[in-house]
Amino acid sequence: AVKVGFMLPYSGTYAKLGEAIENGFKLYVQEQGGKLAGQEIEYYKVDDESNPSKGPENANRLIKRDGVDILVGTVHSGVAMALAKAANDSDTTLIIPNAGADAITGPLCSKNVFRSSFSNWQPGYAMGVVAADEGFKTAVTISWNYAAGKESTDGFKESFEKGGGKVVKHLTLPFPNVEFQPLLTEIASIKPDAVYTFFAGGGAVKFVQDYAAAGLKDSIPLLGAGFLTDGTLEAQGESAQGLQTTLHYADGLDTPRDNQFREDYIKNFPQLPPDVYAVQGYDAAQMLDAGLKAVNGDVSKKDEMRTAIRSAKIDSPRGEFTLSKAGNPVQDMYLRKVEGDKNQFVKIAVEKLADPARGCKL
Amino acid sequence: MTQTLLSAQHITRRFGGLTAIDNVSLELKRGAVHAVIGTNGAGKSTLVSVLSGELAPNEGTIHMNQQNITDWPQPRRARAGLGRSYQRTTIFPSLTVHENCRLTAQANHQHFWSWTPTSRCLKSNEAADRALELAGLSGFGDQIAGLLSHGGKRQLEIAMSLSTHPSVLLLDEPLAGMGSEETDRMLNLLASLKSEHAILLVEHDMDAVFRISDEITVMVNGAVIAHGDPASIKANPLVQTAYLGDDE
Amino acid sequence: MDPAILLIQCLNAVQYGLLLFLVASGLTLIFGIMGIINLAHGSFYMIGAYMAFALQPLVAQYLGGGFVITVLVCVVLATVLGYFLEWAFYSYLYTREHLQQVLMTYGLILVFEELRSIIVGNDVHGVPVPSWLNGSVALGDVMTYPVYRLFISAVCILIALLMFWVLNRTRLGMMIRAGASNREMINSLGIDINRLFRIVFAIGVALAALAGAIAAPVSSVYPGMGNAVLIICFVVVVIGGIGSIKGAFLAAMLVGFVDTFGQVFFPAAAGVMVYLLMAAILLFKPEGLFKH
């Protein structure tokens, strides 16, 4: 049997994401008849509480106490950093199903670490391309003052300025403040052509609502990384309608692969919608499957397994993707538009976008 | 031998708009008990606080042993030999009576890097024993201070003031709450301490004041209205109407 | 900066300050005046917000009421909850070391947060702004200002005045303050201190819940929302000087201004601005702006 350890948030702000990831993963294993490469899968779970200072010890619960062969986790970037360290120290294979910290597949990249999601840079870069294409000349970026926000807005800036635009100001507020009013006033006084933002969860809901309530939505288009409107549309309601975001997944992709996935997911987890987090969990399982198949389920052949994962072609609901040398998906980034409670697919913003993996020595 | 140990000149202290002490001067001499009496709220406790360094005066200077100590913080004055007791009991209720005194006695032996356990600090143990004996608490050393009766706590308060071997003693109503027996003992104690110390006594117990003091200052509303030896104060009509009343 | 923008920022600052006061008002009562270090205050705020979210459909269905009825129901339920909690958990802590309260209220936070997760789940939810407050006023050429935020401000001011009046001008207020400083004595004067404190505590909880319910339409409801406001509430109460409504109100305004203009002028240091403010004030006024 192969021991898989989930280190995911089961409590706190990100609890729902943790659940979706786990569901996605299990769905794939179930589709394979409960076995990957002929091996039973045993699950171990640890609640990471999205608290980086508890990261190392939580990781060691799985690695040392439970002796898992494969680690799957997590959502929060800081915790993922801790997880990656623990995985490196113990030479455990780690698949990250969400956390987008650039560094993990950048300067800190490692042969045993993979990601089934994205790097923070990717959606930002894709949106920059779109914004420049649409003819926006100036933009303001806004996010919490933390690494993920910085990485995402840097990605946007990179491609937007390459396309001839100019990011006139980068606004930040301390995490996790949600009093956006002063910054919205700033935006109103600068009057850029567009605003690019990176927020998630409760902050995303409030930002989108406040942005609309301040009357800015109609005069200055709001662009964002997909998390702005993922899993939050019900709460955002009217104020999110028409927003454009970029992500590696969208509603209405309408490929047979995706339709099949969604149908199965809804059948198995009727209370949760099939979302990007479920897909990321699902693909984490696919990546593991690819690796295990190459070694016939023998997890002790670590190097072979990892090479196989790295060179796999994943037939994801989001569309096919491969992995970069650093272990990050090389994937199509979609432009989506909010329609009702859907992040409707509009077009492919950038095809086969690879994270530059700056600083990675692999 | 009448040597002035502490002298205060023209002390004024205000609280907001209220002048609690108004231009008060006084001298404390070795060998004498200087009583300060006065109506409630006259500023006696405030005066004690100013002299001991707990409150800074707005105006005036304080000298101790010919040194100007007006700007000295309270601990420094205390180490230089200025001891005080409080009107409202300020003991360490969780410690034993003996520990209370030993702790204050250690103020004279503050060697930061001495690591001997306190219980084996001979000098402060001795000082504590002596102070307890003087204050009439020798049998109570092992009792928890917080469990003493009110009167007992008052005695302990005095013992703690004595434990640091001060040369100047400022006593704020030491007799309050004491029974007649203890009052008697306390007065005898003060009489015996007098030769070595300069004592300032704030007290409302007139029998005691007239019995023990050598010099009396009477304050009303922050100002001194009379000063002199007990007999002249007793006879002073101003003092009688303002403070003493026509007691039988 | 353009004067119009500056003016709008001042409005933002005042508005934020008022909102802070609303959230901190219950804490002023429970912590500032009764002296209970109640870490679970943020949870009561969270409970108020979630009640507003969860009860709205029920209220509409069974009571046929709208937003105001919902808020009232929240407040009533919170009062009952507060009364019960005081009886069950807090009442026996008065005689204990102060810090024991910290420990217990920490336990309560965990319990409330988990119960929230079990009952309502971990989703983020929006709460609709009542339709009669759904307008906005134009500010400058591109910005508008939601009427609902003005409504919140009005409520804050009302509550501030009400609290000030009750505490400083009524006998109930005197009893509360007296009881906070010397329980035994107020008891000796014929006042049932246990019941009095139970009521005051319940009012404190109700205020927190009210703040949560009223703020829900602008803040939305999300896991962990209670703890996010906790520290800033303590900061407000402490800067103002413990026990002073006036102080808390002023402090909330100050924090509002510092936070707003900190974000605008010193974005890099925005996180520390409020704490710098608190440290600076306490260093010069070691007992807050209005000590009691």
Place this chain on the structure above:
Amino acid sequence: MRFILRAVLLLVLLALVLSLPSFASSYYLGLVIKIMIYALFALSLQLLVGCTGLVSLGHSAFFGIAAYFVTLLSPESGAGNMLWLLPGAMLAAMGYAVVTGALALRTKGIYFIMVTLAFAQMAYYVFHDTALGGGTDGIYLYFRPEIRLGDWVVLNIDNQFVFYVFTLACLLLTWAFLALLMRSRFGAALTGIRVNEQRMRAAGFSTFKYKLIAYVIGCGLAGVAGFLYAAKDGYVNPELLAWEQSGLVLLMVILGGMGRLWGAVLGAVALTLLQELFQSHALFGEFASRWHLTFGLAIIALVAVLPQGLAGLPEQLRNRRRSKSISPASAQ
């Protein structure tokens, strides 16, 4: 007699502790190390809270500063030298403590709590919002520091067992140091200051100086804990300085019992083990992911039954027994 009993007990305990690595898995060894680090951390706070009456809600700042200090100043390609990294980390923590302590000590009670919180938050935001320590993502320490004289490696703590013994030694040394300190006159003065500062000043103690020294010592020891923490996992993050962390260690002190040194240790053990227990899927199955609930309820129950914390339990039982033997009379 009592002394011999105690000595035997101590020896047995010591033997147990030293033989632990032979039967505990590396995870549980790690858990014990973590508990010891927290115990040390809690001890350092006990000096402030329980012994001196300085309730600080900013203690994690010193823990975190020291952790960042070793991590930032260790070379990336080899082990740093503990001989200067450990004192350096302590000094860094103490340096911050001198400055902030001198200011914070102007205030009292709840105001002191909040000022220490404020200063800790400032440190937190420095690491959180600037690139100094890798921002929110944190940074790695790749090699545990070693003790090196010239080229001679005296002690390498890379091995888990060695690290375990090293941590244990640090804990015991700290404990012994604090125990001695509290029995000394300095410690007695701290106790006096906690109970009645006014009287101590009147007796001639410059209480400010005492408090500041105690504060700096406590923070320096928190730095030792921070150093060990960084060495243990090799990963530091701004969350190490967050107020939740300060709160956690304060909870340990309160739960364990204030004023008694071993209370802090007990508190650290109890709180960590309770978390571990309630998170255990083996024991609680699916309900383990609801561990916050059980943990919270357990804390509430503990507060209810332990008015003086864990360390006060023996005394409490003794009193109970005594008051049973005479007819009970309770003050209200």
Place this chain on the structure above:
Amino acid sequence: MTTLIEASGLHTYYGASHVLHGIDLRIEAGESIGLLGRNGMGKTTLIRTVMGHLAPAQGKIVIRGRDNTRAQPHQIARQGVAYVPEGRGIFPNLDVRENLLVAARPGYKGRKDWTYQRVLDTFPRLTERLGHGGQQLSGGEQQMLAIGRALMTNPDILILDEATEGLAPLIINEIWRIIEAIRDTGVATLIVDRNYRKVLTHTDRCVVLEKGKVVEQRDSPTLASQTELLTRYLGV
């Protein structure tokens, strides 16, 4: 005469230490009683037991014929028992006016003899300090405030524990005059004061405590003449 308070067989402990050893105390309506005894003999403890602040391990407290042994202090207070504690118990965070007003309540059966104004007239010094916080008062001012506050509850019995401690002679005389005036209005008093001569002259009857037991109980004038008894129990 009706019996106001009747305590019988009171035993009170502080934790393990046994302080009151079976005390009987009866107070008739309008009667004035002195409680004498050296320091630490249990006077305060007795009062606090009667007030309901301490629960007696044994014994009974009956007020106006009704059992009040387990009553809370506020229930006792509402039956017309007012208490001026040792150490005064002023509310430091309330100003003088509020300290008085917070206590205002009609007495048993709605008696309203003491109004705010009457209390202020009795203590003119307080009038000058109305806006001051309780903490800022001098010791004597606080004592006056405590007595004034107790009067605000329109009591049938006023319990004064060391009510003259720390007061100037002038004020002390004033307070004894007030006590006398209170007696004249028919309010019973229970007085503890270290000036036993004053106590003897201002009470009808005195009870002497020693080590938690009642050792002597007589008419005040009679007791006053028994010097050797006084010397034995009070050390004078």
